[in-house]
Amino acid sequence: MNEHTVKAFDEDITRLRGLIAEMGGLAELSIQESLEAMIKGDAALAKGVVKRDKKIDALESEVDKLAVRIIALRAPMADDLREVIAALKIAGVVERIGDYSKNIAKRVKEVEERKHFEPLTLLPAMGEIAAEMVHDVLTAYASRDPILAREVIATDEKVDAFYNSIFRNVVSYMVENPATISSAAQLLFVARNIERIGDHATNVAEMVHFAATGNYPPDEDG
Amino acid sequence: MNEHTVKAFDEDITRLRGLIAEMGGLAELSIQESLEAMIKGDAALAKGVVKRDKKIDALESEVDKLAVRIIALRAPMADDLREVIAALKIAGVVERIGDYSKNIAKRVKEVEERKHFEPLTLLPAMGEIAAEMVHDVLTAYASRDPILAREVIATDEKVDAFYNSIFRNVVSYMVENPATISSAAQLLFVARNIERIGDHATNVAEMVHFAATGNYPPDEDG
Numbered sequence: 001m002n003e004h005t006v007k008a009f010d011e012d013i014t015r016l017r018g019l020i021a022e023m024g025g026l027a028e029l030s031i032q033e034s035l036e037a038m039i040k041g042d043a044a045l046a047k048g049v050v051k052r053d054k055k056i057d058a059l060e061s062e063v064d065k066l067a068v069r070i071i072a073l074r075a076p077m078a079d080d081l082r083e084v085i086a087a088l089k090i091a092g093v094v095e096r097i098g099d100y101s102k103n104i105a106k107r108v109k110e111v112e113e114r115k116h117f118e119p120l121t122l123l124p125a126m127g128e129i130a131a132e133m134v135h136d137v138l139t140a141y142a143s144r145d146p147i148l149a150r151e152v153i154a155t156d157e158k159v160d161a162f163y164n165s166i167f168r169n170v171v172s173y174m175v176e177n178p179a180t181i182s183s184a185a186q187l188l189f190v191a192r193n194i195e196r197i198g199d200h201a202t203n204v205a206e207m208v209h210f211a212a213t214g215n216y217p218p219d220e221d222g
Numbered sequence: 223m224n225e226h227t228v229k230a231f232d233e234d235i236t237r238l239r240g241l242i243a244e245m246g247g248l249a250e251l252s253i254q255e256s257l258e259a260m261i262k263g264d265a266a267l268a269k270g271v272v273k274r275d276k277k278i279d280a281l282e283s284e285v286d287k288l289a290v291r292i293i294a295l296r297a298p299m300a301d302d303l304r305e306v307i308a309a310l311k312i313a314g315v316v317e318r319i320g321d322y323s324k325n326i327a328k329r330v331k332e333v334e335e336r337k338h339f340e341p342l343t344l345l346p347a348m349g350e351i352a353a354e355m356v357h358d359v360l361t362a363y364a365s366r367d368p369i370l371a372r373e374v375i376a377t378d379e380k381v382d383a384f385y386n387s388i389f390r391n392v393v394s395y396m397v398e399n400p401a402t403i404s405s406a407a408q409l410l411f412v413a414r415n416i417e418r419i420g421d422h423a424t425n426v427a428e429m430v431h432f433a434a435t436g437n438y439p440p441d442e443d444g
Contacts, residue, residue, distance in 0.1 A: 068307055075297050085290055088307075092314060171404050178397045185393055185410055192411065 005074060012070045013080075016063060016087045017142065023059045023094045024138035026052055028131050030101035031197060035127040037108050038190060039120050049105035056098035063091035086211050090141065090204055097134060097200050100193040107190060111183045119170045119187045123194070126162040129155065130194045133201035140205065146212040152205040153217055159198035166191040227296060234292045235302075238285060238309045239364065245281045245316045246360035248274055250353050252323035253419060257349040259327055260412060263336045271327035278320035285313035308433050312363065312426055319356060319422050322415040329412060333405045341392045341409045345416070348384040351377065352416045355423035362427065368434040374427040375439055381420035388413040 030049045037045035067088045070076065076084060114120060133152050140148035167188060174184045209217045252271045259267035289310045292298065298306060336342060355374050362370035389410065396406045431439045 064307070068303060071293055072299055072303055077294055081290060081294055085286070085310075088310070089314070092311070167407075171407055174396060174403045174407075175400045178400055181396050181403075182393050185389070185396075185407070188407055188410065189414065 009070070009074045009076060009080065012066065012074065013083060013087075016066055016070070016084070019059055019063050019066065020087060020091055020094065021138060021142060023056055023063070023091060023098070024134060024141075026056050026059070027094050027097045027101065028134045028138075030056075030098060030105075031127055031131040031134065031194075034101040034104035034108075035123055035190075035194075037105055038111065039114070039123065041108065041111070041114050043108060046105040046108040050102050053098050053102040056095055060091045060095040063087060083211065086207055090207055093200050093204050093207075094134075094138075097197050100197050100200075104190050104193050107186045110186045113180070113183065117180065117183065119166070119173050119184055122162075122166045122169060123187070123190060126159065126166065126191065126194050129159055129162070130197040130201070133159070133198055137201045137204045137208065141208045144208070144212045146209045146217075149205040149209040149212070150217055153202050153209075156198045156202045159195055163191050163195040231292070231296045231298060231302060234288065234296065235305060235309075238288055238292070238306070241281055241285050241288065242309060242313055242316065243360060243364060245278055245285070245313060245320070246356060246363075248278050248281070249316050249319045249323065250356045250360075252278075252320060252327075253349055253353040253356065253416075256323040256326035256330075257345055257412075257416075259330045260333065261336070261342050261345065263330060263333070265330060268327040268330040272324050275320050275324040278317055282313045282317040285309060305433065308429055312429055315422050315426050315429075316356075316360075319419050322419050322422075326412050326415050329408045332408045335402070335405065339402065339405065341388070341395050341406055344384075344388045344391055345409070345412060348381065348388065348413065348416050351381055351384065352419040352423070355381070355420055355427075359423045359426045359430065363430045366430070366434045368431045368439075371427040371431040371434070372439055375424050375431075378420045378424045381417055385413050385417040 030052055033045055034049045036042065037049065067084050070084050071081070074080075111117075111120075133155050136148055136155075137152045139145070140152060170184050170187050170191070174181045177184070206216055209215070252274055255267055256271045258264065259271060289306050292306050293303070296302075333339075333342075355377050358370055358377075359374045361367070362374060392406050392409050392413070396403050399406070428438055431437070
């Protein structure tokens, strides 16, 4: 590439990274707001989360188009091409993270009688960790930081432990309060959605680690 | 592109499509076998599904590498580039479909006392429709058939209706049989996983429709 092409490519990549940062910021906000809506039974807030998901989808589609245009116009090679493909994949994962929050928001109306509904109190701490993972992994992406990426991967264990604990708690609650089973089942799905958000943040962290070091971090899952 | 490059590109694309067909075949088999394992409590069959998922992941990674190589070596333009990017995305979705079956397989050991456990009988018919959607959408992809793609999209309503009916059934069963709540909760997740497989087959169908016609099918979801 000549100097002009290099500069144009760098500008394109910066724009691509900016779009992904924007997607990540929206996805993080949606995690927090979907859980707040769930806990308070706030239908308007839930509606806002569903609406925001369309914006996240539109940003992913912008990333796709820009990536295709970069490849077509600049014909990047080796590391540069890998960077564009990584952006495409990361945008896809962030879009999925957005879907989980939308899914939580859509369940808000399925939960009845929030007062004294103990299982709800278990969700915020788990949601906070997942939102922090999403925040940190996008910071790691922006700063090409493999150490932070590995910290995100390590944090996923906490989210999994939370999920297992919430699952057991909710099931016990169901046994003791059969009248609330339908609402409590919704909370099982909510906890599962948060757990999946953690998994996807971990996936992004693995991609960031790979992009920064050329290696995937050791797989703890076997 | 000169004649040689066109021929080399066509061969690459054929190989790319072949890999995706292989992924799809494995994913379809895993849907059926994960449900069979769940219904019979067959741990060995479940283990086979988990193992097969690694093969699906490896195929996706092959698709990724080949796609990057095609872009780097052949520098395809316009429609050809879009075809390669579509293959990347479709492989990603098929990999996710594989994950849902793996997830079902991993739950097999969490369900106790299968005898007389009515909710299990609701799953096979739902699973069959989802497996058929995956089969049909890959046929539509292979034959670039937008009409079949739209049929897949229409079928997703059936899967959603099944899911809602199973959810209600399982919750009623929980209320009447509190001792089985923990196992029954697993079936809620299984039904949800099948429902998500239907969603992802629908996503692929939309991509196939777009690739074949240049338009996304009308969004029924609003």
